[in-house]
Each structure stands twice: as structure tokens, then as C-alpha cells.
Amino acid sequence: MKQQNQDQVDMRRNKGGKARVLSVGIDVLLAIRNTGVATASEVQQQVMQSANIRSVQRYLNSMVQAELLYTGRSKLGEAKRYYLTGKAKQLFGASV
Numbered sequence: 001m002k003q004q005n006q007d008q009v010d011m012r013r014n015k016g017g018k019a020r021v022l023s024v025g026i027d028v029l030l031a032i033r034n035t036g037v038a039t040a041s042e043v044q045q046q047v048m049q050s051a052n053i054r055s056v057q058r059y060l061n062s063m064v065q066a067e068l069l070y071t072g073r074s075k076l077g078e079a080k081r082y083y084l085t086g087k088a089k090q091l092f093g094a095s096v
Contacts, residue, residue: 024048028059029068029088037072039079 027047032038038046044056051059060082063069068088071080 024059025063025068028063029084029091032069032082032084033092037081037083039081041079043082
């Protein structure tokens with residue numbers, strides 16, 4: 001019974017699954033493409049309103065690890081800025 005309840009919680013938590021993750025990822029890339037550069041706070045406001053800022057930062061860092069985004073140098077106390085990599089720009093074609 002306990003395992004069944006845990007399975008139900010997991011299903012609700014993962015509602016949308018991989019398709020949802022892909023959709024959010026594309027929205028993040030489009031938001032950064034349209035602005036040229038974005039901070040985690042800007043991505044949160046435009047794409048991930050229901051997520052807390054730390055979750056947005058983790059999501060963006062995973063996109064950095066996947067080489068879809070890179071960060072520029074930021075001064076102490078300034079928000080990290082995220083830019084599209086060449087790999088991410090290729091997803092949108094040569095016009096970017």
C-alpha cells in the first residue's frame with residue numbers, strides 16, 4: 001500500500017514528464033534568443049513563473065552542462081548572465 005501511494009505521488013510530480021522538460025527547455029532557449037542574454041530571474045519571469053529561483057538556476061546550469069548555454073563573467077554580487085552557445089543557435093537555423 002505504501003509503495004502504491006509513493007507511485008501515485010511520483011506520477012503526479014512527473015506529470016508531463018520528458019515532453020514537459022523539452023517544452024520548458026525550448027521556451028528557455030527562445031527567451032534567451034529573443035533577449036540576447038538573460039539572468040535566472042528574467043528566465044523565471046518569462047518562462048518558469050511557478051518555479052523558485054534556485055530551481056531555475058539548477059535548470060539553467062544543466063543547460064550549461066549540456067552546452068546549450070554559457071555564462072559570461074559576472075562581478076561579485078551581480079547575477080549570472082546566460083547566453084546561447086553555437087550548438088543552441090544551430091537549433092534555430094543560420095539566421096541567429
